[in-house]
Amino acid sequence: MFVFILNRGQLAEPVTAQNFVHSPNPSFQSPMAVVSFIVYALFAYGGLETTSGVIDSVDKPEKTYPKGLIIAMIMMTALYVVNIFMCEVAVNWNKELGVKGVDLANVEYVLINNLGVVTGHSLGLSESASLAIGSAFSHFAGIADVLSGIAAAFLMVYSPIKSFIEGCDPRLLPKKLVQLNKHNMPERSMWVQAIIVSVIILFISFGGNSADQFYTILMDMMNVSSSAPYLFLIAAYPFFKAKKDLDRPFVFIEGKKKVWATTIVVWLVVAIGIVFTCIEPLFTGDYQTSFWTAIGPVAFGIVAWAYYSYREHKEKISL
Template sequence: MCGAAKDAGVKGVDLANVEYVLINNLGVVTGKSLGLSQSASLAIGSAFSHFAGIADVLSGNAAAFLMVCSPIKSFIEGCDPRLLPKKLVELNKHGMPERSMWLQAIILFISFGGNAASQFYTILMDMMNVSSSAPYLFLIAAYTFFKAKKDLDLY
């Protein structure tokens, strides 16, 4: 069994921290392959995992701001207003669908239902994966209908 598989199988390694375990292992193996001492290799592993943690925090903060308003705002503005209740599509003085965003916040708090952090993290990861892949499914479906049209003037 290689070092990464052995480290990932240790008790306490879960979906939330497996990235840091693997990145730390990458640093240790890099140090060893460069012929560095055990302590220097461990220091490189620690530096790699700290750098990954800082990068995750910064990108997570940016994504949080983006993910809070962008999906619901683009959904509301891109959707035919006749399909949704008028109160949901109504924009406030700042041009934001305020009621829809409050509804989104309520749904977020409901999703806190489980008491385990790992369950919540898994739910968040699943939601992120679905929300990032669903638009491509719509594009794929739309493309097949687009290609089926014969009377389009593209120039």
């Protein structure tokens, strides 16, 4: 905003009607690529549900938690819109972002560094002073990312798997795997999770990809793997609503038709986004990205189905 005022409202990336419907990023030119971006949008808000893992520590969760989610969603949406717009103040796609060497791994720091440089220029400072400000800005962003990443890691490492274990039928999982340690954490499950993720990353990294493709694969895998479980949650919503013996302190959607209509629309949007994310690289000849993007949910889905069938069969035999 400071740079915007100093430059008297002049933007590095001009705002035109075409910019709202046409991305300058060559990776998102086709309609299929645009639709596949849905999973990125889902992932942007995907961290909200992980907070349910600590809902038992919230004061009056039946009232506080839904209000907190709504407020967080509104604030996140507003911040995304404002930040995307403000990027245009200091950065031009063709000059700074759409060049060789800028990828998903460093685009944030390119943006922040350029913001510092433009700030220096707007203040009338020398080129060297402007570059120093840009370097300081990017270093500050790096430190902020590390600190926020550490904070998020503590939540993301244990909260989803703990919620899964606590909500899962205890007969499905080995007792040693779900046993909580003295800190009330599923330690063995977390170690298994860490090993599996590390192995997947090693397999991808040995594929000989460039940094750009490597981070694209990781990002797509993460987005698809995070979005796929929502399909089951969305599909279960009408059946959850049909249960009459549950206490519901707050209700967002009332009426059977509205519930089913909402479920179908949301499910299709998520499903289409996931499918297009997986198959879109095929049309550009990027078979490796397509394979690794899809293999996560498919492979783990097959493993989960096989394991569930095995445990179900074993339980029937024991009975």
